[in-house]
Amino acid sequence: MRQKLWSDWLQLTSLLKAVVGRVPAAWLSGSFLTDKPVPGDIDCLYIVDVDDVQAAMADAGRARVLDVIARNGVKSAFNLNVDSFVLEWCPASGAAGSAPPAYYQQRGYWxxxxxxxxxxxxxxxxxxxxxFLEVTIDGYR
Structure with missing residues (x-):
């Protein structure tokens, strides 16, 4: 079962990359990362540069796919066993950088x-x- 779940996650990650271009990282959590014999899905928070999200949202087709991925609609829309969400990464220097407070609130929430x-x-x-496990995909740039 884990192999199928991992395949679903890889497929979804490829789809997201096709929509936004780059995916710096993902946070994985849930029963997939435990010793549970048969996990039901993978829990995933994709971390995507805010500029790449905004560019994708400017195109109606890409925006629809991104919305499904960002709002945990993947199971019903694409039949993939992944609970997915998107955090819009706002690059800022320092621990108390210049990113909007909402970014720090969302990151802290997850x-x-x-x-x-x-x-x-x-x-x-x-x-x-x-x-949770942070997986570097395309890396932060």
Whole structure:
């Protein structure tokens, strides 16, 4: 099953690259990266340069495909077992760079979401207990 899921992820990554040109990296998470015998899918946050996203959004066809990938519609639209989202990467220097605050909020959201273990106790849920894997695809430039 993992081989099929990985094939689905590679196919989706190729499709996204055809739409936006370059994909610097992806964050992978979920049961695919655990010892679960039969994971259901791969959870993926693609990190794409904001300029490449805006260029793709200027073309109606590319914009439709990007929207499906960015909003987790891949399973129904393309029959690929990937939960996918897109983070628009805003290159900025330094830890408190010049990127818009919304960028830092979104990046922090995904980091926080994927390191926490879901628990009904808010105090327990807030503790980091798992992680994600960053895969460099085309690299940051």
């Amino acid at each position: 980091d926080d979401l994927w390191v926490r273990y879901r628990d009904p106790d808010p105090r327990t849920e807030s503790l980091p207990r798992r992680g």
